[in-house]
Amino acid sequence: MGKTSNRQVRRVIVSGYYGFNNSGDEAVLKSILNALHAEGEAQGVTFEPVVLSADPAWTTKMYGCEAVPRMSPSVLLREIRRCDGLISGGGSLLQDATGWKTIPYYTGVLTLAQMLGKPTFIYSQGVGPVNRGWLFAPIRRVMNKSKYVSVRDAESAALLGRIGVAQERIEVVPDPVMGLPLPEGADLSLAAAANDMPIIGVSLRHWRKDGADLERAAAALAALASRRAVRFRFLPFHTPDDAVTSQVVMDRLKAIGIGSSVAELAAPSDDPQQMLLEVSRCDMMFGMRLHALIYAANQRIPLIGLSYDPKIDQFLNRLGLTAVGTTEQLDPEQFASGADALLNDLDGWRTRHGEAIDRLKREAQRPAQQIAALLS
Incomplete structure (x- = not known):
């Protein structure tokens, strides 16, 4: 020492x-x-x-x-x-x-x-x-x-x-990532390539070997696109796997048809703060990856979780939320109704869940506080 x-x-x-x-x-x-x-x-x-x-x-x-x-x-x-x-x-x-x-x-x-x-x-x-x-x-x-x-x-x-x-x-x-800040001098704008469509962040991972979970996710996203024009922005959190998974779902959306909606793949980034910035630019997050949901909560972005593991449910519970479905069951119309309602009440969601988010952000510092005290 x-x-x-x-x-x-x-x-x-x-x-x-x-x-x-x-x-x-x-x-x-x-x-x-x-x-x-x-x-x-x-x-x-x-x-x-x-x-x-x-x-x-x-x-x-x-x-x-x-x-x-x-x-x-x-x-x-x-x-x-x-x-x-x-x-x-x-x-x-x-x-x-x-x-x-x-x-x-x-x-x-x-x-x-x-x-x-x-x-x-x-x-x-x-x-x-x-x-x-x-x-x-x-x-x-x-x-x-x-x-x-x-x-x-x-x-x-x-x-x-x-x-x-x-x-x-x-x-x-809480998970440490609740305390992660945006990069210094972050630009929160995102080029409006799709007019003023709401941006839906999408974070999916390969889980079921038969791909049935991704098929259900694509059907759910298509159901939302049938109700309103949106901009699906797929965010690859684990490279290269998530980029491949995202492309599979995007190809399926193209085959189903999403009208005037848009589906695009964000560029992968090694820097976690850059991914946090990507999430902060979204209006809503549909996430399967735990940290996609945590990033969204960190930036007060309304979120909908798809559960593949108990850790997803455990995090959602801390915000007073439940998963919209699982890798075994996801009703497209139920998802579309919930997402549509959420997009119509973004500020209301932040008001309802803001206190829980603030508490998690404060408590995320506790381990570092304790370790510094014990080693000082």
Whole structure:
């Protein structure tokens, strides 16, 4: 640990799903780095973050901080020995829906830090689903040995409680991205290539192997276009996959026919704040990606969620909302009616949900505040 100009310097490792071209996870990292800097300034701590990344050179270029390979045991050992603490999060790191190897990796990194006597901090993680019972033990162990534990929803806290983590040790906070600001000097205008049509942000991902969920989404969007002229702006949050998925739906819309409405694909961006800017230019968001919905809430853009995972429902619940449908069921006319009504009452939506959004934005800073206090 060092001290410069009466400011304490703390070298912290940040572990998460970083360097994979996923805009949502990159937004989490950007939000954590911003919050640490702000809270460090407030509490007299200079944080020196070291990010564990799949693409260290890209991460360093994007965020201006040190980054090292996430899968190199020798590098992990060296960096953890040099650090003052390790932050794990945010995002859905502790789940086995995408495979069994995810949880052993992230708990393994935490365990190594704890074995070397370094304080560990869980930063607004989404925990679960965990379908393999043998994975409960490593999660319980690293959580109980962590200096600070925060999760992004009550359901994650309840799951940790069921597997043996003391509830009083767990703080429920929003996803870090609720605190992400727009880039400095952001231009909120968007070229009016489609006259004054309302802009509907669309964020979809490939989920069902048979593509039936995308077929239903296309039918729902076409139903809205049959009621009024709109500008569908597809936003690829994970490249290149989401761009491919978006093109599939756009081709389907062309085949169905959307009258005078327009469908276009936004240019992918590595910078999460640029994607936040894209969302801020929309009048409404129809989102399947969690962070598309969080971006929309962050910018007070009225939103409609399509659920493919409990984390979507959990976030919507915090705003007093429910999903319009799921990847298994989506009624086109019900979606169109709801979206049409929402477009006619955008300010009313902001009034009804503004207080909840403001609360989430404030609470998103809590983990950084706690970590700065514990390391100062």
